Amino acid sequence: MTNALIIRSTSISVGGKMLVSNLDLVVEPGTVATVMGPSGSGKSTLISFIGGHLDSSFHATGKVLIGSRDITDLPAEQRGIGILFQDDLLFPHLSAGANLAFGLAQSVSGREARRQRVAEALVEADLSGFEERDPATLSGGQRARVALMRTLLAAPKALLLDEPFSKLDSDLRREFRRFVFDRAIVKRLPVLLVTHDASDAEAANGRIVKLAS
């Protein structure tokens, strides 16, 4: 039971400079749409707008919907939109397991049930038994996988990817990209990827929108 992510006639400007103009985009569940453009073209700004994190210096118009539900005016924490950033942003004061538990939706209740879900997520990320590990001691690829699992455990209704592959080297990059797309497609999530890398767009195998600089 998933819905499309719909961006309707959206324009974003900052200080009189138009970054995104009149964008319409529908991302169907289980597909990955790609927004491409050089740095400074407003890709990350678009992600911030959809996720509800836009700085007050930006001026934005338009609507964001999940299926028929308009979420444009909801605060970020009530939108149910997961984001992966360029950096993994694992909380440095929490263990790998606690990071996942932070993300895990509250609907999973009971200590044992939550512990179980976190353990399963670690197995899925090929990190079984890593509950107590300090994130600072994990490798880049391991951290990236924990970050994805943390996002998915929150049971988002859509997934935004803000160049999460760009800091990984090419083998790891391909592997992690596959890992992300596979899980998103299995969960039938609409996925919006922003990148400036053509191979990412190709691997996404979906609609491509280009932003001018």
Place this chain on the structure above:
Amino acid sequence: MDAALRQIRVRIRGLSLFPTGLRPWHMVSAIVFGVLGIPIAAGLFLTVLPAFGYLPSIGGEALSLDPWCELFHTPGIATSLRITVTTGLVATLLALVLSFSFCAVVHGRMRDRGAESFLAPLLAAPHAAMAIGLAFLIAPSGWLIRLSNPWLTDYTVPPDIASVHDPWGIALVLGLLVKEMPFLLIVILGALNQIPVGQQMRAGRALGYGQGVVWIKIIAPQVYAQIRLPVYVILAFSLSVVDMALILAPGNPPPLSVVALRWFMAPDVTRYLPAAAAAMLQLLVVVAAIGLWRFGEQGVALIGLWWMTRGGRGVTGEPGLKLAAAFAMIGLALGLGSLVTLAIWSFAWRWPFPDALPSTWSLEIWGRQAHTLIWPLANTITLAGLATVASVFLSIAWLETGDRMGRRRQTAVFHPIYIPLLLPQIAFMFGAQVLVLKLRADGTFLAVAWVHLLFVFPYVLLALVDPWKALDPRYARSASALGASPAGTLIRVKLPILLRPILIASAIGFSVSVAQYLPTLFVGGGRLATLTTEAVAMASGGDRRVVGVFAFLQTLLPFTVYLAALIIPRIVFADRRALSGRT
């Protein structure tokens, strides 16, 4: 129905501690400006009036210039003014030049953490304790002469030289230098981290400039632009310091701030009027000096630009820098030596002149003083605790509401919240005392903690602003994308990650409160004794061993808190490499 319920839930959330929207920012601003502004505005106003003869409680009901006439007809007032201006300007200028030279020579050879740990005791030590230690060190019967005795000098009785309370105020300049230099060093090291020093050094040398000249022509101007506020704070402080002046400066005539204090404390209440005039004159001196300093800045900038664009490469700056750095080292050594002297005196039993060390050691004085120490110690800790906790809460509220408003410029360097650090305390403490008397709150912990807050809060905020802004905003975004509320994000993500800087800011706030002398004296109405007020009161003429006990404890207390601030994150985050603060 479901939508309606959701609406209600949103509304209820809207009432939470930090709802989104305009209001919390305005509320926090109003609280901060009220808490800081009311005592300052009232304090200034209630000091200006008596300066012009209006103080009904002692019968002054008409405005007049008599207090000013009286002030200017006081014998020695011109000398007082001269001592104030020269010691303040010279101490600030020297502190700036020596600190910068020290950084130029040491930067790159010493890790910042290393610098921080050896500067920590000097930073934590209250001004009064440092001044007492310095007096014990450089006095005719002080430790320096004892140490130099049989092999360099040959005294059997202390020489007859006025090395403390000297008529020119050299001892005061030295004391200010020893206390302000560590502060400036920390500030300059922080500023250097914002500049790509290594790259610019390479670029400058590739253009044919020597290392020392690159420091002076390229690095120094960029550093100075970042540290102007701390420099002004030091200037204002040096011009108007009271506790250090009581211990180190000449007594007859004393600097202006001490003139005002003596009259305010005089049994004859008619002295309040010229005292208020002296306090206002002190304020004018500080304002004029800052104006003069700014004028000087522009002159230096103009000449400097001419000098830099001339392209001269012949001069070498290094010998000068190294000499100045050596003087800075001596200054730091004197500071550490002062603190060691305090410790030795507090554990001495018999220490006849000219022995280098006590002939008998004992804990006797500590034991004997225990009952007189305990209340000032408890008062000091209570006041510092209250002021620090309140300041940390206010700072976090200030920064967090600023984040939510998307305000990035809220703490511009010359923001009004730093005004308390630029005003001479003597200029508004009498008025603040009158205010709390009217509120019937004089001598209460709350009133004294409140005036401590005026000085603690700006330092806590200054210490917290940079780490707070350096925190990647995407942590908070990640947390809210995972469904955490704004309050949850603050408590579960931001505050834990910022634990170390929060604790360090608290330790700085604590030491600022412990060091307060005038605010405690005036608003406490003499009834709230702290380690600082006791140490200053005993400093001249008391038994050195007893004074040593008070001043050493006064240093030990903030230092312990600072150590705790460094150690706690290591324990709490023992298995979190990114946060334990270990390198």
